[in-house]
Amino acid sequence: QVQLVQSGAEVKKPGASVKVSCKTSGFTFSNYYIHWVRQAPGQGLEWMGIINAGGGLTTYAQKFQGRVTMTSDTSTSTVYMELTSLSSEDTAVYYCARDPNYEWILYIFDYWGQGTLVTVSS
Amino acid sequence: DIQMTQSPSTLSASVGDRVTITCRASQSISSWLAWYHQKPGKAPKLLIYKASNLESGVPSRFSGSGSGTEFTLTISSLQPDDFATYYCQQYKDYPTFGGGTKVEIE
Numbered sequence: 001q002v003q004l005v006q007s008g009a010e011v012k013k014p015g016a017s018v019k020v021s022c023k024t025s026g027f028t029f030s031n032y033y034i035h036w037v038r039q040a041p042g043q044g045l046e047w048m049g050i051i052n053a054g055g056g057l058t059t060y061a062q063k064f065q066g067r068v069t070m071t072s073d074t075s076t077s078t079v080y081m082e083l084t085s086l087s088s089e090d091t092a093v094y095y096c097a098r099d100p101n102y103e104w105i106l107y108i109f110d111y112w113g114q115g116t117l118v119t120v121s122s
Numbered sequence: 123d124i125q126m127t128q129s130p131s132t133l134s135a136s137v138g139d140r141v142t143i144t145c146r147a148s149q150s151i152s153s154w155l156a157w158y159h160q161k162p163g164k165a166p167k168l169l170i171y172k173a174s175n176l177e178s179g180v181p182s183r184f185s186g187s188g189s190g191t192e193f194t195l196t197i198s199s200l201q202p203d204d205f206a207t208y209y210c211q212q213y214k215d216y217p218t219f220g221g222g223t224k225v226e227i228e
Contacts, residue, residue: 109168
């Protein structure tokens with residue numbers, strides 16, 4: 001079955017960087033796109049960007065451009081999201097999620113990771 | 123960005139009730155709308171895509187309708203497992219979500 005398993009919770013100081021992993025299984029990794037979505041405590045959902053798992057092509061939300069980097073490792077079917085220059089406003093649960101259509105990007109999310117809590121605190 | 127507005131923000135209901143949630147887009151998004159629900163501490167789950175298409179495995183008590191700027195999610199007979207927060211999401215442009223509707227026990 002399709003699974004996305006994320007790395008564990010992180011605590012970072014302001015100004016630091018964090019790198020979250022999302023290991024996938026149960027589908028042909030290189031055929032699909034993976035999104036990253038975050039959710040601040042008690043808040044709604046915010047799309048951060050997308051990566052083509054096979055080719056590594058990325059598109060980032062304008063808000064995060066210059067601070068986010070998404071990469072993929074086809075040998076381990078894992079995608080990564082690195083966010084730099086962290087502030088308290090980046091405290092959130094970060095989710096990876098699969099786009100369901102491998103022929104073109106739909107920009108919806110059919111399978112999700114369990115989420116990774118990133119806490120930014122001095 | 124396309125802004126998505128949901129109403130109500132909170133809804134109190136009982137098991138067996140018919141529940142309707144509304145989502146409005148700041149500009150026309152045709153039928154490029156999805157609905158999710160989310161339980162505390164869990165990831166969202168896709169319920170409906172393209173405004174009215176039920177995701178595989180989602181119970182038929184869920185239905186969606188609308189196009190352009192006005193959309194609704196209806197639960198025909200609320201079940202205990204349905205108490206959660208519901209989000210709409212547009213995908214005509216880069217994705218944006220509504221603020222959520224919490225369905226709680228009356």
